[in-house]
Amino acid sequence: MPKKKIFAIPNVPTPNQPVLFNEDVCTGCNLCVETCQIDVFIPHPQKGKPPIILHPEECWYGGCCVNDCPVPGAIQFNWPLALRGYWKNKETGKVHQI
Ligand code: SF4
Numbered sequence: 001m002p003k004k005k006i007f008a009i010p011n012v013p014t015p016n017q018p019v020l021f022n023e024d025v026c027t028g029c030n031l032c033v034e035t036c037q038i039d040v041f042i043p044h045p046q047k048g049k050p051p052i053i054l055h056p057e058e059c060w061y062g063g064c065c066v067n068d069c070p071v072p073g074a075i076q077f078n079w080p081l082a083l084r085g086y087w088k089n090k091e092t093g094k095v096h097q098i
């Protein structure tokens with residue numbers, strides 16, 4: 001059977017990034033790809049590289065991908081500004097972001 005080439009291009013009109021990968025830490029195990037029920041990611045064609053964010057606008061920010069990643073620091077949320085929470089420590093005055 002002849003091999004087929006499949007071309008996948010990340011969404012150009014809405015290039016937001018619901019999560020950020022740390023290329024130095026991510027092992028490219030693709031567990032986050034399997035975990036995401038919305039199929040936001042696809043595996044990277046190069047083994048060992050972080051997945052590709054193909055459908056960022058579909059992310060629900062539920063966090064399964066971040067919570068299930070077995071490698072600390074490999075993936076983190078990148079909340080849109082409107083969804084970010086802030087709180088201020090009354091004693092120090094320092095503003096923290098969730
Ligand atoms: S972010 Fe975590 S779960 Fe996803 S490929 Fe990298 S190491 Fe695996």
Ligand code: SF4
Binds near residue numbers: 038039064
């Ligand atoms: S937060 Fe949820 S929907 Fe968004 S990429 Fe992670 S698993 Fe998929």
